[in-house]
Amino acid sequence: MLLHGFLDGGATASVAVYGESGSLAVPDAYRTVPFDPAAGPVANVAALYREIAPAFTGGRPASPDFHAAARHHRVLAAIERAAESGGTEPVS
Incomplete structure (x- = not known):
């Protein structure tokens, strides 16, 4: 949820x-x-x-705005990299 x-x-x-x-x-x-x-x-x-x-x-x-969406996508990309590598990944 x-x-x-x-x-x-x-x-x-x-x-x-x-x-x-x-x-x-x-x-x-x-x-x-x-x-x-x-x-x-x-x-x-x-x-x-x-x-x-x-x-x-x-x-x-507007809130959330484009920048908030971009931050969320960077976090999701780091989560995907961490899931693949089994380690921690920086959020760029």
């Missing part, structure tokens, strides 16, 4: 929760789009669009 939102200072925050058994209920107050388990990752994209739409219409910078 991926939870995405904003901190009080405006920074974005994402938390991924993994597990083997049991369940984790997310309170409806934390949802920004209607919950539909069949929607899967599409719901995450819809929630992100709902968060950045006011930035576009309000004339303010």
Whole structure:
């Protein structure tokens, strides 16, 4: 499960929760789009669009922005390299 939102200072925050058994209920107050388990990752994209739409219409910078996406991709690339090498990898 991926939870995405904003901190009080405006920074974005994402938390991924993994597990083997049991369940984790997310309170409806934390949802920004209607919950539909069949929607899967599409719901995450819809929630992100709902968060950045006011930035576009309000004339303010979007958050997350391109630079945040680029940082996430660098982290994912380092994770993939570490998985292949079995060691640690720097995030460039």
